[in-house]
Amino acid sequence: MKKTFIAAAATLACAGAWAQVTLYGLADVGITRVSGYAQGSVTQLNSGIMEGSRWGIKSEEDLGGGYKALVTLESRVELDTGGLGNRPASGNQLPDRLTAGLPPAVAAALTNAAIGPSLGVNLTNTAFDRQAWVGLVTPVGGFLMGRQYTPAFEAFATFDTMNTQSALSAAQLVTIPVGLDIRYNNAVQYRIVQGPWNAALMYGMGEGANSSSNRLLGINTLYKGSAFNVGFGMNSKKNSAGQQALKTTVLGASTARGDWIVSGMFARIQEPNPSSGPELSAGLTLGGVPAPLISTVLDRLKQDANLIHVGARYNLGAAGHITVAYNKLNDKRASNADISSYGVAYTYPLSKRTNLNAVLTRFNNSATAQAAPGGNGYLGGVTATAGRDSTSLALGMRHSF
Amino acid sequence: MKFLKLAAISAACISVLAGCGGGDSPDAGSSFDLSGAPGSLIATPTALTTLTPAAFTAALTQAGAASLLQVTGAPMCDITFNYFQYGTVGGAGEKTSASGGIMVPGGTDPACTGPRPVLLYAHGTSTDKNLNMANPDGNREAALVAAMYAAQGYIVVAPNYAGYESSPLPYHPYLNLEQQAQDVVDALAAARKGFAAINASANSKLFVSGYSQGGFVSMAAQRKLQLAGTPVTAGAHLSGPYNLGRFGDAVYSGNVNLGATLFSPLLNTSFQRTYGNIYASPSEMYEATFATGIETLLPSTTPLNTLLSTGKLPATALFAADSLPKPAGFELFFGTPNLIKTSYRNAVLADAVANPTAPQHPLRVAAYKNDLLAQNWTPAQPMLLCGGNADPTVFFSANTSTAKAYFNGKGVPDQAVTVLDVDSAPTGASDPFLLAKGGFAQAKAAAGSAALAKYHGELVPPFCHAAARGYFTQF
Numbered sequence: 001m002k003k004t005f006i007a008a009a010a011t012l013a014c015a016g017a018w019a020q021v022t023l024y025g026l027a028d029v030g031i032t033r034v035s036g037y038a039q040g041s042v043t044q045l046n047s048g049i050m051e052g053s054r055w056g057i058k059s060e061e062d063l064g065g066g067y068k069a070l071v072t073l074e075s076r077v078e079l080d081t082g083g084l085g086n087r088p089a090s091g092n093q094l095p096d097r098l099t100a101g102l103p104p105a106v107a108a109a110l111t112n113a114a115i116g117p118s119l120g121v122n123l124t125n126t127a128f129d130r131q132a133w134v135g136l137v138t139p140v141g142g143f144l145m146g147r148q149y150t151p152a153f154e155a156f157a158t159f160d161t162m163n164t165q166s167a168l169s170a171a172q173l174v175t176i177p178v179g180l181d182i183r184y185n186n187a188v189q190y191r192i193v194q195g196p197w198n199a200a201l202m203y204g205m206g207e208g209a210n211s212s213s214n215r216l217l218g219i220n221t222l223y224k225g226s227a228f229n230v231g232f233g234m235n236s237k238k239n240s241a242g243q244q245a246l247k248t249t250v251l252g253a254s255t256a257r258g259d260w261i262v263s264g265m266f267a268r269i270q271e272p273n274p275s276s277g278p279e280l281s282a283g284l285t286l287g288g289v290p291a292p293l294i295s296t297v298l299d300r301l302k303q304d305a306n307l308i309h310v311g312a313r314y315n316l317g318a319a320g321h322i323t324v325a326y327n328k329l330n331d332k333r334a335s336n337a338d339i340s341s342y343g344v345a346y347t348y349p350l351s352k353r354t355n356l357n358a359v360l361t362r363f364n365n366s367a368t369a370q371a372a373p374g375g376n377g378y379l380g381g382v383t384a385t386a387g388r389d390s391t392s393l394a395l396g397m398r399h400s401f
Numbered sequence: 402m403k404f405l406k407l408a409a410i411s412a413a414c415i416s417v418l419a420g421c422g423g424g425d426s427p428d429a430g431s432s433f434d435l436s437g438a439p440g441s442l443i444a445t446p447t448a449l450t451t452l453t454p455a456a457f458t459a460a461l462t463q464a465g466a467a468s469l470l471q472v473t474g475a476p477m478c479d480i481t482f483n484y485f486q487y488g489t490v491g492g493a494g495e496k497t498s499a500s501g502g503i504m505v506p507g508g509t510d511p512a513c514t515g516p517r518p519v520l521l522y523a524h525g526t527s528t529d530k531n532l533n534m535a536n537p538d539g540n541r542e543a544a545l546v547a548a549m550y551a552a553q554g555y556i557v558v559a560p561n562y563a564g565y566e567s568s569p570l571p572y573h574p575y576l577n578l579e580q581q582a583q584d585v586v587d588a589l590a591a592a593r594k595g596f597a598a599i600n601a602s603a604n605s606k607l608f609v610s611g612y613s614q615g616g617f618v619s620m621a622a623q624r625k626l627q628l629a630g631t632p633v634t635a636g637a638h639l640s641g642p643y644n645l646g647r648f649g650d651a652v653y654s655g656n657v658n659l660g661a662t663l664f665s666p667l668l669n670t671s672f673q674r675t676y677g678n679i680y681a682s683p684s685e686m687y688e689a690t691f692a693t694g695i696e697t698l699l700p701s702t703t704p705l706n707t708l709l710s711t712g713k714l715p716a717t718a719l720f721a722a723d724s725l726p727k728p729a730g731f732e733l734f735f736g737t738p739n740l741i742k743t744s745y746r747n748a749v750l751a752d753a754v755a756n757p758t759a760p761q762h763p764l765r766v767a768a769y770k771n772d773l774l775a776q777n778w779t780p781a782q783p784m785l786l787c788g789g790n791a792d793p794t795v796f797f798s799a800n801t802s803t804a805k806a807y808f809n810g811k812g813v814p815d816q817a818v819t820v821l822d823v824d825s826a827p828t829g830a831s832d833p834f835l836l837a838k839g840g841f842a843q844a845k846a847a848a849g850s851a852a853l854a855k856y857h858g859e860l861v862p863p864f865c866h867a868a869a870r871g872y873f874t875q876f
Contacts, residue, residue, distance in 0.1 A: 096435055097444075100433055100443050100444045101443040101446075101447070101485065101486040103566075292449060293447055293448070293449060293484075296447035296448075299430050299431060304429060333429040334429055334445075335432065336432070336433075367433075368435055386435040387435065
């Protein structure tokens with residue numbers, strides 16, 4: 001079925017040069033129940049529990065002499081609505097520590113206008129939000145240009161036992177505010193593979209108004225050996241005013257022993273100036289918020305945190321695999337919004353391409369934290385109030401093609 | 402010896418770290434206490450604006466209030482207006498939060514640097530739900546306090562009270578003695594937790610003051626702090642309704658005060674929320690025209706003039722035109738439509754006749770329960786009681802004169818309770834309040850026929866505050 005379609009697509013797309021065009025996709029949908037929201041426990045149909053649902057087109061053309069051209073266009077698709085994006089169950093609600101103690105009009109402006117409505121995934125309904133790039137593979141490495149995954153994200157996804165899947169992923173602790181840039185626009189990437197060793201260097205030009213704004217520098221290097229994997233990744237970004245903004249550094253290792261895979265990861269998250277600070281500042285100034293108060297708001301969006309992850313996966317053979325993980329975010333700022341999460345995930349294969357998944361995750365929020373568990377393709381948002389914990393149960397099915 | 406020094410340094414470091422108990426880098430960013438506990442500082446205070454003496458003078462001039470500086474003196478200090486929120490309780494002990502201002506003096510003048518005295522300031526009655534003492538812009542009372550105290554070197558902590566501004570409490574516990582005292586003391590405790598973060602360096606002196614409702618609140622706070630073992634240095638309670646029970650009896654007997662149609666619903670709702678027995682339903686107490694929605698009418702985001710012009714409240718008619726007794730000179734407060742039902746008034750009057758000192762009617766029970774002169778309390782720290790003897794809003798003799806007599810009767814020495822009637826002739830060239838009295842006389846004469854209407858709200862406050870500041874300098 002797949003091959004037939006590919007051939008047909010190839011015939012349609014390429015009258016002249018020979019290129020292999022692949023239509024591919026992944027459908028992941030299920031029922032989730034998450035406790036601790038302002039409205040209580042929420043039961044929903046959610047798309048993207050283990051992995052974001054998608055479809056895409058890949059084209060690959062062999063140019064000979066070790067040269068290849070690659071294209072990937074990958075669109076998000078929300079199976080619960082058919083749409084391109086999603087919003088958290090908590091809507092515009094912000095963590096209390098962003099709004100607490102601010103004058104009511106300012107807190108309301110942040111919640112209802114300046115920040116709250118921006119919480120979600122692909123709210124601009126970008127067609128190829130997941131990936132859109134063209135690449136040239138050469139004997140000395142690959143060059144990719146377009147919207148791509150960042151090097152630090154690649155390292156993070158490698159050493160997160162859950163590979164960023166489900167509420168149990170360490171990534172779920174750094175969603176609001178964002179602690180890791182997953183993808184970047186206008187990015188140029190150089191990749192090289194040498195045996196078990198690979199590395200990537202990315203320069204993201206963002207979508208800034210001038211050549212100093214929104215720049216991201218990303219780098220990673222991963223060693224994937226037979227006995228163990230180890231790697232490092234780093235993203236460092238400037239905001240539109242050219243100030244040092246989010247910087248995420250990832251160190252990870254994993255080892256396979258028989259039916260076990262054990263992983264550990266440490267991530268450092270530093271954001272000395274808010275990534276969207278200049279835009280937020282301009283909006284609040286227009287809204288008549290006095291400058292000292294804007295400084296207070298921007299200060300609350302700064303980050304300085306460590307994220308620790310440990311996890312183990314046990315392979316059950318034909319019965320799938322089971323994973324346990326523990327994640328801890330240590331907020332080093334005075335806000336002290338520490339979060340820990342732990343749980344168990346079970347994947348049962350119906351076939352090579354279709355599996356069933358069950359994930360149970362507990363989020364423990366410290367007195368000033370209020371993260372709610374989400375999924376790979378959507379945000380959990382925030383619990384009812386600071387310090388409110390949450391439990392997430394997700395039962396879903398995933399099919400890839 | 403060297404070892405001992407190192408050990409001492411280590412111990413100091415440990416205690417510093419332990420004292421913070423928050424994030425790993427307590428200096429980095431806002432800290433939060435979202436527990437809602439009374440006296441908790443919800444977040445590090447945030448500055449709204451800093452005004453230099455020149456900028457403050459210009460702002461007052463633009464607001465047409467430059468003459469205020471003739472009373473306060475020219476500003477000496479920069480003032481940073483900080484906003485903060487604190488945990489406190491409502492009238493029935495329910496957990497809530499409120500906001501307020503912390504005015505911090507700065508600059509280079511010796512009067513503005515180094516450790517400064519703290520003034521806890523309690524504001525007067527406001528119908529404005531959005532009242533914010535952290536913002537002097539368009540807030541005459543905040544501007545007055547800033548000019549009188551902060552610009553002269555006082556750190557001013559000025560809570561907005563539960564029920565105002567950010568507070569989620571759906572009413573204001575107006576003149577609830579215990580709640581209002583706790584409210585402002587909670588605000589002070591919370592503000593002190595934020596002092597270091599906003600460069601407010603406090604010395605050991607604590608003064609407490611307030612005007613009108615705030616005079617009642619500041620006296621209640623002085624009592625509470627004394628009972629808590631953390632007494633004030635001195636208090637200055639200005640034009641306050643300290644003798645709430647007797648004052649209420651006077652109003653119901655027909656000696657109605659100016660503003661009673663505002664004060665009455667604020668007070669009734671406060672007592673109803675706390676005691677639940679003031680009426681079975683609002684229509685038992687209020688005329689049908691006003692009963693619906695009266696419990697949530699004040700404080701309001703709608704301007705007072707609009708509330709009056711749209712008939713939400715009568716301007717002056719507290720009682721019905723035919724309600725008796727109707728003393729001569731108080732006809733203004735009797736009319737149609739009126740606020741309080743004659744049947745309710747009669748029940749209060751009957752109790753006042755039958756049980757003058759041991760009230761049975763729930764409204765009178767509540768008023769006497771919250772009467773500052775019915776607490777069997779002997780002030781241990783000095784206080785100034787200031788007002789004007791012709792005040793039509795808070796009667797001077799029934800409150801201020803009576804308070805002094807009451808405290809003297811409890812054994813408080815005469816010099817520890819100073820009364821100032823700014824509307825009186827100076828006793829001579831050595832009268833310590835010569836300037837306040839002279840200034841008031843001038844202002845009153847300038848106000849002409851509007852003097853009575855402006856008496857409580859505009860004429861008395863600057864001069865009582867000037868006297869209070871002078872009074873504080875002796876400590």
